[in-house]
Amino acid sequence: MASLTRVPGLLHGGDWSPEQWPEAVWAEDLKLMNEAGVNLVTIGVFAWARIQPDADSWDFGWLDRLLELCHAHAVAVDLATATASPPAWLVRAHPELLPQTADGVRLEFGSRQHYCPSSPVYRAAAVRLTKALAERYHAHPALALWHIHNEYGDHVAECFCPESATAFRRWLRERYGERIAELNRCWGTAFWSQHYGQFEEIEPPRTAPGPVNPTQLLDWRRFCSDALLALYRAEKAVLDEVAPGVPVTTNFMSMLKSLDYWEWSRHEDLVSDDAYPDPADPRAQVTAAMNYDLMRSLKGGRPWLLMEQAPSAVSWRPVNLPKPPGLYRLWSLQALARGADGVLHFQWRASVAGAEKFHSAMLPHRGTASRGWRATVRLGAELRRLGEIAGSRLRGQAAVLLDWDSWWALELDDHPSARMRWPELLGPWYAALHERGITVDFVPPTGELDGYRLLLAPNLYLLDIATADRLTAYVRAGGHLVCGPFSGISDRHDHIHPGGHPGPLRPLLGIVVDEHRPIPDGAATAVRLGPGPGPRELRAVTWSEWIELEGAEPLAHYATGELAGRPAVTRHRHGRGSAWYLSCHLGSDVGPVLELPLAEAGVTPELPGLPPGVEATRRRAADGTGYLFLLNHGPAECHVPLDGGTDLLTGAEVTGGVTLAPLGAAVVRIPRATAPTPAPTPEPAEEHL
Ligand code: GAL
Ligand code: ZN
16 A cells, blocks of 8 residues: 555655745646646745745635646645744744754754743644644645654754753652652762752752763653654644544654654654755765665654655755755665655745855756756656656565664763764664665663564663563574663663673673773774685774673674784673674674574575675565565676566566666566565554555
């Protein structure tokens, strides 16, 4: 089933800002949308001031005409609740809704997202606007999807104003059940005389003379994610009540630190993402693949939507490179390859005024004579050709554990090394699997681990006993767990697990850490991997540890420095599975180490022997039909041997293989009979989608 019942096939379109244009232009827009095969447009994202010119007047006429026009042209609407940019009249009447930084600086009107997440005035106004829109348009035949707000956490992810302080205290009272003694214990306030006599004494972690209490900072992160989520849910509740049956999304920002997307996605009907890989970054497609795998995983493998991407250059980097010919198409197909059911853009028609006037668009300033326009039309035609893949799914061959709580705690200050950042730890592990053609799913600590032979945890700094128990049970039952350094360190209050790291994972991993040895910037420690094929001499950077064996066997040793001769990588057989520990950060050298558990767990690539730079994934429809995506990110033409199937992009039957031009792609339909792998379990009946 396609992601939106009202729009069959794959979704194509983008953000459209008709409020920036005279109405006369709209008719041309819709004619061109039809030409480009656009079937979904996002409307109203920044139109609050236009819809509600002052506290007591509403202007829906233009929106009525717009939706009618869309409907008449068979273009469905993703209607925004328009709440991301409060209008000047509201700010003037209530300057207290403006956000404040940790230094007490008030962020003023004149850009966007100038609101305090905990402001009752802002929230009431946002809910009122959402309600007005929902009441007016809930039954409109053009409406296919609600788009709540825009990119929560962009620009302003936290606010330190007095309203936020009140909300933080309320949140803490609830979390600690009104028990200030419990808060004192969990925050470790015996340290530096930080004891609180009552909740009223607590403030947000504003800029202070020295290091701020780490548990206060950790709770603050949790609170900030929850505060924005509460706003989202307030709008969602209105939509669910007034417009039941219309699916709801809000556009995520890939792997964003400030919001716990596991929690957020539970309250969405459809996950959508904004992705802006940098054409100047030769490895951008690896990070993009990782982000897309996360988006697919957030709802257990259900199709997601690429809500925004740039057709070519963005305008917010210091230097904004356009996408070279072919890259736009390739990166669009990459989102589909990783489970998206559509490709939308920022934005439809290039603006002539405002901060984003140099941002690329589906319809560039030069108009239909431009190369950009031809690329838009071509992509639309190709998406139509690929329509049958909508609703099909893919599943990773291995899983990566991702826990926002642990991410937040890992990156608090005053650690042995400030270089231990989650993206830097995860990135090389993901890249090593990606290079080997392994697709991964992400799982939360409470997620279903059973269907995976291999589970990777590049870092688990914060780890509660319950999760450690689940990991232990997973390995005992035959799973393979690979755990990175600086793991099992603290509990959920960021108190160190006593008795030696990695705390509750010690029996499972069969090692104990005696001392952390961060590696200075620019330096490296050699690590020698035991006998076997491939590179044996690796480089550890950023981090190493003095570990002692408690049942595990060493697979690699440090070869230089003070740790020379000591174990660096270990394996511990436990029950029917194995637990592996990497005591150092191997950066881009991690691949040969990960090959060991990959082999032992029997995890093999979707398509072995691919030329370098070729990405392959397989989506499967409920009836067993397979869709093999072959994407050539490399600079050279290459050939992928393959027998049978139809390339949906060209219509050609595949015999002997597929030749891929540089930046070329194929999407091969493989009928069920020749696709022996079992089909995924059918989707449960869904209310909204
Ligand atoms: C996104 C945002 C859009 C637009 C775009 C430009 O982050 O949601 O409104 O600003 O970036 O790349
Ligand atoms: Zn605030």
